[in-house]
Amino acid sequence: MATARGKAATTAAPGKPSRKIRILVGKPGLDGHDRGAKIIARALRDAGVEVIYTGLHQTPEMIVNAAAQEDVDGIGLSILSGAHNYLFPKVLDLLKEKKMGNVVVFGGGIIPDDDIPKLVKRGVDRVFTPGTAIQEIVDYVNGRIQPRR
Amino acid sequence: MYDKKILAAVSRRRKKWQEDLLAPALSKSPGRLQRFSTVSDVEIGAIYSPDLLSNLDYGEDLAFPGEYPYTRGVQPSMYRGRLWTMRQFAGYGTAEDTNARFKFLLAQGQTGLSTAFHFPTLMGYDSDSPRAKGEVGMCGVAVDSLKDMEILFDGIPLDKVTTSMTINGPAAMVFAMYLAVAEKQGVPFRKLGGTIQNDILKEYIAQHSWIFPPEPSMRIITDILAYCSDRVPKWNTISISGYHIREAGSTAVQELAFTLADGIAYVQAGVDAGIDVDRFAPRLSYFFNAHMDFFEEIAKYRAARRMWARIMRDRFHARDENSWKLRFHTQTAGCTLTAQQPLNNIARVALQALAGILGGTQSLHTNSMDETMALPTEQAAMVALRTQQIIAEESGAANTIDPLGGSFFVEQLTNQMEEQASEYIRKIDEMGGMVAAIKRGYPQREIADAAFHYQRLVDAGAKRIVGVNAYQIGEQQQIPLLKIDESVEKRQVARTQEVRRKRDRKRAQARIAALKEGSRTSNANLMPLLVEAAMEYVTLGEMCDALRETMGVYTDPAMF
Numbered sequence: 001m002a003t004a005r006g007k008a009a010t011t012a013a014p015g016k017p018s019r020k021i022r023i024l025v026g027k028p029g030l031d032g033h034d035r036g037a038k039i040i041a042r043a044l045r046d047a048g049v050e051v052i053y054t055g056l057h058q059t060p061e062m063i064v065n066a067a068a069q070e071d072v073d074g075i076g077l078s079i080l081s082g083a084h085n086y087l088f089p090k091v092l093d094l095l096k097e098k099k100m101g102n103v104v105v106f107g108g109g110i111i112p113d114d115d116i117p118k119l120v121k122r123g124v125d126r127v128f129t130p131g132t133a134i135q136e137i138v139d140y141v142n143g144r145i146q147p148r149r
Numbered sequence: 150m151y152d153k154k155i156l157a158a159v160s161r162r163r164k165k166w167q168e169d170l171l172a173p174a175l176s177k178s179p180g181r182l183q184r185f186s187t188v189s190d191v192e193i194g195a196i197y198s199p200d201l202l203s204n205l206d207y208g209e210d211l212a213f214p215g216e217y218p219y220t221r222g223v224q225p226s227m228y229r230g231r232l233w234t235m236r237q238f239a240g241y242g243t244a245e246d247t248n249a250r251f252k253f254l255l256a257q258g259q260t261g262l263s264t265a266f267h268f269p270t271l272m273g274y275d276s277d278s279p280r281a282k283g284e285v286g287m288c289g290v291a292v293d294s295l296k297d298m299e300i301l302f303d304g305i306p307l308d309k310v311t312t313s314m315t316i317n318g319p320a321a322m323v324f325a326m327y328l329a330v331a332e333k334q335g336v337p338f339r340k341l342g343g344t345i346q347n348d349i350l351k352e353y354i355a356q357h358s359w360i361f362p363p364e365p366s367m368r369i370i371t372d373i374l375a376y377c378s379d380r381v382p383k384w385n386t387i388s389i390s391g392y393h394i395r396e397a398g399s400t401a402v403q404e405l406a407f408t409l410a411d412g413i414a415y416v417q418a419g420v421d422a423g424i425d426v427d428r429f430a431p432r433l434s435y436f437f438n439a440h441m442d443f444f445e446e447i448a449k450y451r452a453a454r455r456m457w458a459r460i461m462r463d464r465f466h467a468r469d470e471n472s473w474k475l476r477f478h479t480q481t482a483g484c485t486l487t488a489q490q491p492l493n494n495i496a497r498v499a500l501q502a503l504a505g506i507l508g509g510t511q512s513l514h515t516n517s518m519d520e521t522m523a524l525p526t527e528q529a530a531m532v533a534l535r536t537q538q539i540i541a542e543e544s545g546a547a548n549t550i551d552p553l554g555g556s557f558f559v560e561q562l563t564n565q566m567e568e569q570a571s572e573y574i575r576k577i578d579e580m581g582g583m584v585a586a587i588k589r590g591y592p593q594r595e596i597a598d599a600a601f602h603y604q605r606l607v608d609a610g611a612k613r614i615v616g617v618n619a620y621q622i623g624e625q626q627q628i629p630l631l632k633i634d635e636s637v638e639k640r641q642v643a644r645t646q647e648v649r650r651k652r653d654r655k656r657a658q659a660r661i662a663a664l665k666e667g668s669r670t671s672n673a674n675l676m677p678l679l680v681e682a683a684m685e686y687v688t689l690g691e692m693c694d695a696l697r698e699t700m701g702v703y704t705d706p707a708m709f
């Protein structure tokens with residue numbers, strides 16, 4: 001699997017945990033819409049987060065394996081193919097199987113409002129809809145996700 | 150175009166106007182914005198006048214419609230002869246669902262078909278592949294075998310309706326199935342009109358539905374060019390697409406430049422394969438985005454025609470005028486539509502459609518208002534089609550040709566667009582052409598940078614989007630959405646497995662073996678082998694798997 005990694009140049013402030021937040025930005029499924037995923041990956045990196053981007057066309061298994069290998073704190077999934085009702089739960093189930101249930105899963109894409117409560121109930125921490133400002137997502141990651149020591 | 154003395158006088162007068170009238174007005178009340186720029190963030194002046202166009206030569210740079218360099222249009226009569234083709238992109242669920250939508254659209258006055266395939270088809274997987282799980286029929290129609298293709302075009306005469314198919318990685322395989330349907334309907338190939346997108350280079354750059362690496366992909370494309378110039382002469386073999394480059398976040402200039410650079414790469418590949426340029430170039434067509442900045446888009450289409458004419462005549466020495474003409478399809482920009490207050494999208498689409506028409510498009514798809522949330526409902530698709538019909542029948546926009554030709558502003562923008570896009574093409578030439586540039590990640594990175602820059606402008610409020618960062622309302626408008634029935638996957642998988650059970654297994658396997666064999670040598674043309682395989686109900690996934698084995702696969706370099 002080709003993954004790209006972007007490390008921010010900034011170092012953590014004193015008193016904060018020395019390890020940065022590590023986020024896997026993933027593109028599960030077969031759609032090729034990566035504009036959003038790439039923008040989020042860049043913005044998180046610029047904000048001091050360590051970002052691993054999976055690239056396109058990943059299976060849930062590939063994503064969870066990469067998350068395990070990279071020991072990430074959170075997974076952001078971007079899905080614009082309509083397969084969100086299958087792909088989100090599948091990733092969550094695989095995480096549980098690997099005893100990685102503490103990894104925070106969030107996401108966004110073309111996801112109808114009606115589907116969001118179901119996904120949240122299933123364990124997706126937050127679903128961002130089109131038109132969300134980048135900063136809102138950066139703030140969410142910084143506020144919600146703690147780096148493991 | 151103008152007398153030099155008159156231009157000098159205009160120039161003096163312009164300076165005087167700036168000092169005597171504009172500056173005092175602005176000092177009393179400063180401008181609405183610090184800096185005025187297009188959606189691509191190109192700075193725009195307060196006013197344009199003929200002195201800025203001193204080098205414009207009417208005969209050389211504009212001419213009349215149907216005359217080189219076609220800046221004002223490719224056909225002599227344009228929409229006074231015949232309106233553009235109204236071609237709505239449609240596809241969802243099974244072939245039965247999409248066949249019904251096709252017939253509905255034709256009944257509403259649509260004049261051509263355009264097929265959207267689901268992602269497994271776009272990536273060369275059958276619906277029963279583990280890779281297809283959750284995606285069957287979601288974003289387009291599921292086509293696994295000739296059986297699905299037969300149902301998709303059931304009751305639609307292929308010699309009368311032209312069909313466009315958005316298919317790239319497996320373009321040759323899907324086209325082979327279409328040809329097999331024509332054979333079964335008794336329609337001779339030479340009568341078939343339509344388009345396969347078949348533009349693999351922009352897949353690596355922007356749309357990302359690829360299968361094989363660039364070199365074998367280019368070989369498949371030259372096989373199609375050679376096959377069609379002999380057997381399917383009215384077919385548009387490649388729809389060289391800027392649409393997806395723009396949707397991925399490029400500027401207008403990048404869309405223009407990268408698309409024409411892709412075009413140059415295909416023509417070069419055809420010529421290098423030994424096909425006479427005038428045998429295949431007239432069947433190349435283009436596909437552009439209609440984004441939100443009205444005048445910038447119109448300038449883009451006009452510049453595209455002029456640039457292509459010059460490239461084909463001067464760079465490739467094409468002699469047939471039809472090789473010089475850039476014909477194009479337009480689609481309004483999906484990425485400009487908002488989930489917030491979705492009814493507003495109708496207005497956005499109307500403006501974008503008008504830009505495409507004033508820019509001289511040959512065919513047009515207007516997006517549906519619900520595109521940011523789901524595939525279109527029947528009602529949303531109808532409003533989108535009616536938008537085109539209102540422009541055609543009521544607005545008067547189609548009454549005269551190139552009505553914005555001669556606008557000081559539009560001509561200046563057209564010139565600027567040509568200059569800046571030519572600079573990009575020069576850079577790509579220096580890298581060794583588009584295939585080499587793609588391998589370096591050059592266009593990919595330029596687009597990602599532009600997308601990021603634009604998003605920052607929006608987040609900072611420098612670019613305002615109604616309903617998103619301006620004029621928001623608390624409660625959202627609810628509109629009905631199309632839901633794909635969850636039984637689609639089950640039904641489709643059952644059908645494909647039945648096709649495999651019922652076909653002549655030995656013959657199917659022989660076709661797969663022949664295809665593999667043909668792909669190992671460059672002197673065989675894959676098209677006849679694919680048509681024969683399609684006739685034996687070899688599935689799309691089986692054809693692609695056979696070629697994956699011999700040609701390899703491409704994976705995302707995952708740059709951000």
